[in-house]
Amino acid sequence: MTRYALTLEYDGRPYMGFQRQAHGPSVQQAFEEAAETVVGHPVTLHSAGRTDTGVHARAMRAHFDSEKTLPPFRMGEALNARLRLAEQAVAVLDCVEVSEDWHARFTCLGRSYEYVIANRRAPLVLEAGRAWRIAQDLDAGAMHEAAQVLVGRHDFTTFRSAQCQSASPVKTLRHLSVRREGDHVIVAAEARSFLHHQVRSMVGCLALVGEGRWTAADMRDALEAADRRRLGHNAPPDGLYFMGALYPGE
């Protein structure tokens, strides 16, 4: 049995999220079906994060176990060939062999996301489904300042979806920054793990700050209330990208 660790890129638009669903396509199913034709037996893909419908990944980390052993480079090439044949919007960026104690989800030390806001009036064409368009001029500096309120160990109940299955609402947000690049405003977030919808919920509230409707103090009040009804706004999935994960020894 050989464990392969993968770095995956995917476009979230055709999928009902990462995780296999009974009633629609998923990244997991797309990958597993491709892998099964390569290795000749059922495969389970484990990932660092389980992104929602419409959320993208630039570098999702994942693994699967194979009874067929190929050199990792050839395995990656074979998987990409099958994924292309099936016209899936998933690609293997990297494939390496790892020991059986390496687990994409359970040994992961950190996850990072970026959220892309296209701050412009015109409807999105080249970025349709790939960014959140906000027409009103955003104050990225004020957003960055308010973001610092959220950094650290907090009860993030306000920023948690009703479907969240995490045992505790307390998480440590290591990094949250907001930067402007031309007509884009980019929010970067890093933590060991996130609650369901946490990044999109934080971004929704940061957008209110950027529009001048919330202050950093409103952000602090919302956080301290630990009450989902205090959530200002949930950002759409379009602009969210899983950017990377960190493992011991990296």
Place this chain on the structure above:
Amino acid sequence: MTRYALTLEYDGRPYMGFQRQAHGPSVQQAFEEAAETVVGHPVTLHSAGRTDTGVHARAMRAHFDSEKTLPPFRMGEALNARLRLAEQAVAVLDCVEVSEDWHARFTCLGRSYEYVIANRRAPLVLEAGRAWRIAQDLDAGAMHEAAQVLVGRHDFTTFRSAQCQSASPVKTLRHLSVRREGDHVIVAAEARSFLHHQVRSMVGCLALVGEGRWTAADMRDALEAADRRRLGHNAPPDGLYFMGALYPGE
């Protein structure tokens, strides 16, 4: 009669190029049909450049004449509303009123393009149809050096398609640069005007240089031969973006 000057963004993938075609969708037709519902009479869209099938625009400059006069901002909003309703991959980024001696094609002083190469092994997912994937490591420095051979006034017959309708193969290339940004290699080109397929032909040959199969001297030989049979390679449309145009007084 009011003349509106526009800046347009479009995704080239759904269209058989900018120019109206008898047998397929075009950017021109998409825009003209949207505009006709707004102004209530037939409209002709004139543009700075007529891009090929699959070529994109970040800022195409164009104009049309309208018997109905709206404030430019409202005209832009109305056009975008119709384009969205028709699910077209075209958006109006800017709309201003100009005098009748302003012509998107005939008064244009310069056009600029960028060509995006994704220099990576894995198939493209997030950039499918939006970049040219080259797996072999490219030497962007060597490409930039070879690009300088082409800058200036030359007979570009080697880099001209058989369908080119330009009166002369002599053009002045004002700028041609190659830069690396992570795993992307970006070619930027600027001239008053280009021959048909000129940018894609130049990029195709620059890629040969990047792969070490051509030298700057080979590029010079190909240029000086003024012979289409000496063309090394024509890059696909996917990576080509019309980036902007320049007019008197700008």
